[in-house]
Amino acid sequence: MADRKLDDIDRRILAALQADGRMTAQQLADRVGLSPSPCARRVRLLEEAGVVKGYVAVIDQAKVGLPISVFASVKLERQREDDLDRFSQAVARWPEVVDCYLMTGQRDYLLRIVVSDLESYERFIKDKLTRLDGVASIESSFALGQVKRSHALPILQPSYKRTD
Known part of the structure; x- marks a missing residue:
């Protein structure tokens, strides 16, 4: 396959x-x-073949007491492989981080962090993210509401690959 x-x-x-x-x-x-x-x-x-990676229940984050989503843009001091690996390994251990992407552009990473309240986010920043060696800056944006969230990929959509 x-x-x-x-x-x-x-x-x-x-x-x-x-x-x-x-x-x-x-x-x-x-x-x-x-x-x-x-x-x-x-x-x-x-x-x-790893196409289906697993099966999960989709949970309403507000109904389990985690109504706040914060998007944090993180810039590292250096973008060397060992720095990127260290950051990725740390983020993988933090349950508050539900999504993390290595990015192009001005920031190195974009994280979606889910917490119960602002104090929990402050503790996450102080106790975890800012204590990680190599973090140069963090910019946080708080989601006011969710317009769309989907776990489904557009499997049945036409392919946009070039055919020439």
Whole structure:
């Protein structure tokens, strides 16, 4: 599977799983137009190839007492490989950081940090982020509201790759 492209059925399976990862094998097979056995085999191959990385429950962050999302832009003093690795390893250990991207442009990283209140964010900044060697600056932006959040990739959308 790693060296072959996804076909239309694979894409339909992935789209269906993104919409409802808890559906039964029979429901999935019905939705994509296969019998259960070949459908289950395709799902297993997608999992083994790492295309399907896992299954999760999507939690409402406000309903579990974590209503605040902060986007922090972080600039490092140096962008050497060991500095980038050290930062990435630290961020991976911090549960408050739910998303982290290595960026181009003025900042090195963009983090989405989820906390219960402003005091929790202040503690995170003071106790964790500013204590990490190599952090030159941090700019925080607080989300006022969420307009869109999706966990689904546009699997069934047309490809935008060049064909020439």
